[in-house]
Amino acid sequence: MKVSEPLFEFISPDIDYQIVNGDSLKVLIGIEDGRFDLIITSPPYNVGKSYETKTSIEKYLETQEEIINQLVRALSDKGNLCWQVGNYVDKGEVFPLDIYYYQIFKRCGLKLRNRIIWYFGHGLHASNRFSGRYETILWFSKTNDYIFNLDPVRVPAKYPGKLHFKGEKKGLPSGNPLGKNPSDIWNIIANDWETAMWNIPNVKSNHPEKTEHPCQFPIELVERCVLALTNEDSWVLDPFAGVGSTIIAAIKNKRNAIGIEKDAEYCKIAKQRINDLKEGKLRVRPINKQIHKPSGKDKVSQVPKEWLQLELEKVNGKYNEKSDQK
Numbered sequence: 001m002k003v004s005e006p007l008f009e010f011i012s013p014d015i016d017y018q019i020v021n022g023d024s025l026k027v028l029i030g031i032e033d034g035r036f037d038l039i040i041t042s043p044p045y046n047v048g049k050s051y052e053t054k055t056s057i058e059k060y061l062e063t064q065e066e067i068i069n070q071l072v073r074a075l076s077d078k079g080n081l082c083w084q085v086g087n088y089v090d091k092g093e094v095f096p097l098d099i100y101y102y103q104i105f106k107r108c109g110l111k112l113r114n115r116i117i118w119y120f121g122h123g124l125h126a127s128n129r130f131s132g133r134y135e136t137i138l139w140f141s142k143t144n145d146y147i148f149n150l151d152p153v154r155v156p157a158k159y160p161g162k163l164h165f166k167g168e169k170k171g172l173p174s175g176n177p178l179g180k181n182p183s184d185i186w187n188i189i190a191n192d193w194e195t196a197m198w199n200i201p202n203v204k205s206n207h208p209e210k211t212e213h214p215c216q217f218p219i220e221l222v223e224r225c226v227l228a229l230t231n232e233d234s235w236v237l238d239p240f241a242g243v244g245s246t247i248i249a250a251i252k253n254k255r256n257a258i259g260i261e262k263d264a265e266y267c268k269i270a271k272q273r274i275n276d277l278k279e280g281k282l283r284v285r286p287i288n289k290q291i292h293k294p295s296g297k298d299k300v301s302q303v304p305k306e307w308l309q310l311e312l313e314k315v316n317g318k319y320n321e322k323s324d325q326k
């Protein structure tokens with residue numbers, strides 16, 4: 001094989017994909033009914049990111065509902081829809097977006113299958129409330145006859161050697177050799193480039209998936225949905241595609257995909273990432289890779305010597321309690 005030839009073990013030649021640079025609503029109106037087996041996205045949260053204009057939550061939801069009506073029309077009868085959101089925050093008050101979105105999807109007749117907690121374990125530290133460490137994914141199906149493949153997304157069991165302790169199967173393994181159901185709490189690392197948790201200088205630029213987009217979601221998270229909620233050759237849609245994480249997760253797993261994104265620069269990055277995937281150059285965090293646990297030997301997991309000094313002073317009675325209570 002010549003070096004310049006695409007490496008088709010990374011993208012099957014039969015797989016089709018498209019990144020459309022445009023406004024979601026306008027593009028969706030031209031898409032036929034029932035085309036997609038999976039619609040998965042992380043929409044703008046109306047929090048004033050560089051790619052959105054913050055408005056009232058009512059106006060924001062009204063605009064989103066118009067888009068959602070089109071999405072439901074474009075969803076196949078066996079299809080699933082995954083809506084990944086966090087909070088809208090106004091003057092310190094928290095509005096969990098999934099609560100608002102749930103009502104919109106119910107009005108469209110969709111049926112909730114799971115409200116998945118995506119736990120990512122780190123992020124910004126809050127000072128006026130507890131620090132937020134999860135977002136949610138609302139997974140809906142269009143009908144009761146929906147695609148769901150559990151085996152491709154099973155995870156290793158904690159105690160694979162567990163045996164039936166009574167009955168006909170007594171003494172035989174009680175688990176599934178393919179692993180266990182991953183449950184509705186997903187511990188998938190997110191945006192770890194925003195903290196120095198790996199004690200690597202400049203983690204941001206070292207993270208395998210980081211681009212200049214401010215809120216990419218991890219490819220691994222989308223892959224789990226793609227594998228469980230579609231079949232090979234299904235069509236997948238992301239109406240707010242950003243830098244193409246959904247498209248990558250889909251085509252990497254032999255699904256066809258369309259992404260709609262209004263920002264031309266993000267479309268360009270998405271296309272570059274797909275080309276990198278084709279050439280085997282895209283750096284992706286592998287699905288189900290263990291999350292780094294500090295060994296205790298890393299400098300970041302050790303108590304700073306300044307704090308040890310404080311402890312000593314406290315024990316010796318030199319520590320001024322009042323100064324700590326400010």
Ligand SMILES: C[S@@+](CC[C@H](N)C(=O)[O-])C[C@H]1O[C@@H](n2cnc3c(N)ncnc32)[C@H](O)[C@@H]1O
Binds near residue numbers: 241
């Ligand atoms: C939360 S980001 C999605 C990021 C994406 N999940 C990724 O991993 O790259 C939302 C994206 O929606 C885009 N967007 C916002 N409003 C849009 C609209 N009306 N039509 C198309 N794209 C839109 C923004 O430019 C932004 O890139």
